[in-house]
Amino acid sequence: MRPFIICHMMTSIDGKIVEDHWTAPYDGTENDETTISYYDLSDSFNCDAEMLGRVTVQRHFAKQEFNAPHPVIAIDPQPFIGKRETKRLCIVFDRHGRIKYEGDRICGENIIVVLGKKISQAYLEHLRSLGISYVFAGEDGNDLVExxxxxxxxxxxxxxxxxxxxxxxxxxxxxxxxxELSVMIYPGIDGRKAAPSLFDWSPRTDNSATGEPVLVKGNPAAGQSLELLEVKNAGQGVIALRYKIHHHKNHKQ
Structure with missing residues (x-):
């Protein structure tokens, strides 16, 4: 029942993902011209949906914050199916309901928001008023399997x-x-130590749903390994790499 997931990203040579700080191509080509192959490759995967995190959406598409003066937690919230008019959907992870939307689409795609169940009734009403679908990832928004x-x-x-x-x-x-992991390496450097990277994982030291300590792993990639499937020259100095991720028996799935 779970979807097949391809993680597709473009990074600088040093693995950073915020293109605003990448060095420019040597031949004077604009960054936008160099990165267009990223979107072309994404489309070629023929996926039913793309999935973005809250920070990415607020950086590029919906910068306003949702604020309710006296929020009331929703009682027994259930998934809602809103508008389904576009071929591909855009899934947004926003467990606390912080993004304020002005319409039901991002990049021309109908939106599905993934939330934690400890969400305000006002936020659910905001989404429904725009025809935006939503589902839940457990009480605190961390149950990605659900x-x-x-x-x-x-x-x-x-x-x-x-x-x-x-x-x-x-x-x-x-x-x-x-x-699967698809990484397109842009011919430039970021160089900043604390800049956002392809994978930015931090261990949680407590369960936000119960307040109880939780067991965390020291390595989020433990029990997984990569098999190279393809290497391509995507043009403009960009290299495209594609890997299959093998999950070993001792890794939870």
Missing amino acids: AMESLGHFFNIKRIVLQGGGTINGAFLENGLIN
């Missing part, structure tokens, strides 16, 4: 292209939910 199963069950989504940022990529890596 979210993927809901997307498969309610929306018949079979293939997803996960396009970051680094935090959501790291969460999916930790949970062993990525089936």
